[in-house]
Amino acid sequence: MAVVIVTTLPPEANRALDEGVAKELDTVSDPPQGMIVHTASEANGRVTIIDVWESKQAFEKFEKERLLPAIQKVSGMDPSKGRPLDRTIYEAYRLERGVGA
Numbered sequence: 001m002a003v004v005i006v007t008t009l010p011p012e013a014n015r016a017l018d019e020g021v022a023k024e025l026d027t028v029s030d031p032p033q034g035m036i037v038h039t040a041s042e043a044n045g046r047v048t049i050i051d052v053w054e055s056k057q058a059f060e061k062f063e064k065e066r067l068l069p070a071i072q073k074v075s076g077m078d079p080s081k082g083r084p085l086d087r088t089i090y091e092a093y094r095l096e097r098g099v100g101a
Contacts, residue, residue, distance in 0.1 A: 008049075014045075
């Protein structure tokens with residue numbers, strides 16, 4: 001079942017850091033298996049990521065194998081030792097794709 005993942009990054013994880021991680025991951029050229037859509041926005045100095053994945057397991061595999069190593073490479077910090085992320089995962093009961101999607 002598809003999941004929607006909403007993650008608000010801590011204040012120290014600013015837009016520049018997010019863009020650096022995105023560049024390192026290069027999911028446009030090398031999309032991860034199971035990712036349906038990835039978005040990032042910024043409001044009040046905080047970055048919020050909203051993703052849709054085919055399954056929670058697909059996201060967790062991507063996070064372990066690609067995302068956390070990319071964060072560590074770009075930031076120089078071990079993300080597993082930081083404070084927990086503000087993340088909520090919802091099961092999607094309906095998924096519709098637009099014409100350009």
